[in-house]
Amino acid sequence: METVVASKPMIKVAAISGSLRKASNNRGLIRTALELTKESINGIEMEYVDISPLPMLNTDLVVDGKLPPAVEAFRQKILQSDSILFASPEYNYSLTGPLKNALDWGSLSPNVWADKAAAIVSAGGGFGGARSHYHLRQVGVFLDLHFINKPEFYLNEFEPPAKFDSDGNLIDEASKEKMKQVLVALQAFTLRLQPKN
Template identity: 45%
Template sequence: MSNTIRVLGISGSLRAKSSNTGLLRAAAGQLPEGMEMQFANLIDLPFFNADLAERPAAVQAFFEQLKQADALMLACPEYNYSIAPALKNAIDWASRYPDNALLAGKPVAICGAGGGMGTSRAQYHLRQVCVYLDLHPLNKPEVFANAFAGGFDADGNVTDEKIKSNLAAQLLALKAWSLRLKG
C-alpha cells in the first residue's frame, strides 16, 4: 500500500441514475486526505463462466482496477432480500483469480440505498460473502440510506446532509481500518 489509500468504488447497480452509484459519487467528493477513489464499471462484465478459455477484456480491466486498489467501497443494492446480480457477478469473477489474490485481506466499506430499511438485508448477506473471501468489512459505521425518502435527486445524487455525513464517517473509518490492517 502506498502512502495514498486507493479505494475502488463498486456499485452493484447498472442504472445510470442509480442512488447506489450516487452514494459512491458522494463519497468520492468527501474523501479524507490521503485517500483517492476510482470507480469500477460493471456494465460490460459478462456473467461468470468457468468455461471461458480467456478472460474477456472487461474482466481483465476490472482485475487491473482490483490489483491497484488498497481498499474497496461496495454500494450494495438489494434485490429480493439479497445482493444485486451485477455486484455478486463481479465478486465471483474476482474470487476466481489465482489464490483469491485480488480480494483476500482487503478492507471493505459497505453502503447501500434502497427501500424502507435501506439495503440492510443485502448488506448482511454481502458480509457473509466477504467472510468466505477473506475480505475485511468495517463493522461500523454502517450506511443504510432510504432511496425514496427525499435524500436523492432524480439523477441519483445524494442531497441529504445526514447521508453525506454518514459516508464521510465511513470513509474515515475505512482509512483507519486500512492503515490498521496494513500495520
C-alpha cells in the same frame, strides 16, 4: 513558528455499485464518496470501477488460461486497490446479480479480493438495503474481505425529507456526513491492515 501537519499515507479505494442504472441512488452514493475524497478527506484516492462490462461468469470464456479482456481489466483494478467501497442495493432480500457476478469473477485464482478492507453503503426502501449488507458480508468471509463494522450506512431513500435529486445525486447533508464517517473509518481500518515496513 510554522506548524507541520502530518498527512496520512495515501490509500487507493475501488468503488463499486451493485446497480447498473446511471441514475441509481446507489451510484449516487458512490458519486458522493468520490466528491468527499476530493474535497474534504485527505489520504484517499478513489476510483469508480464499472462492473457493467463484465460477462456473466462462465469458465468456457477462459481460453488457454486467459480471461476475457473486460474481466482482466476489472481484476487488475481490484488488485491495485487497497480497499473496496461497495454500494449494495437490496434485490429480493439479497445483493444484486451483477455485484455477485463481479465478486465471483474476482474470486478466480488468484483471488483479487483477499486481505482487502471493505465497507458497504446502500440506499433503498424499508430498511434502506440493510439485508444486502449481511449477504455481502457472508460472501466476503470466503473471499477474505475484511469489512468495517461501524458506522453502518443504509439509507431509507423514501423517508422525507428528500435524500436524492431526480438524477440520483445525494442531497441530504446528514447522509453526506455519515458517508464521510464511513470513509474515514474505512481509511483507518485499511491503514491498520497494511503491513508495517
